[in-house]
Amino acid sequence: MTGERTELGREIETALGEVLDHVRGETALPCRIVDDPAADRIVALRKRLRLSRQKFADRFGLDVRALQEWEQGRRVPDRAARVLLTVIDRDPEAVVRALGADGT
Numbered sequence: 001m002t003g004e005r006t007e008l009g010r011e012i013e014t015a016l017g018e019v020l021d022h023v024r025g026e027t028a029l030p031c032r033i034v035d036d037p038a039a040d041r042i043v044a045l046r047k048r049l050r051l052s053r054q055k056f057a058d059r060f061g062l063d064v065r066a067l068q069e070w071e072q073g074r075r076v077p078d079r080a081a082r083v084l085l086t087v088i089d090r091d092p093e094a095v096v097r098a099l100g101a102d103g104t
Contacts, residue, residue, distance in 0.1 A: 039073040045089050046071070060088055060095055 005013075021027040046056045046067075053071070057064035062081070069075035077085060088095050 039071050042067070042077075042085065043071050045085065049088075049092060060084065060092075061099055 018027065018029065022029045046053065049056065051059065053067050054064050056062070057067050062084075066075065066077075066081070070077050070081075084095070
């Protein structure tokens with residue numbers, strides 16, 4: 001084993017230094033919010049469609065318990081669920097058609 005530091009080793013040291021600086025509050029790391037799955041947005045979407053939790057879950061193929069957890073802020077929808085909620089928000093009938101449901 002040599003005493004030389006490799007390029008990869010130097011990159012790891014730099015990255016760890018950035019993490020430590022961030023943890024200490026000395027620097028802000030860049031971040032990007034992909035979607036805001038806030039509970040109030042999910043409730044508002046369901047209410048806008050005038051559906052109970054059970055009917056919303058049934059219509060769009062969701063688990064009613066998961067929907068309740070999201071709406072109450074106890075859980076956050078995973079990425080696939082956030083995508084589905086986004087599509088429901090923009091074009092709920094597209095989801096109904098894709099699922100082959102009649103929407104009742």
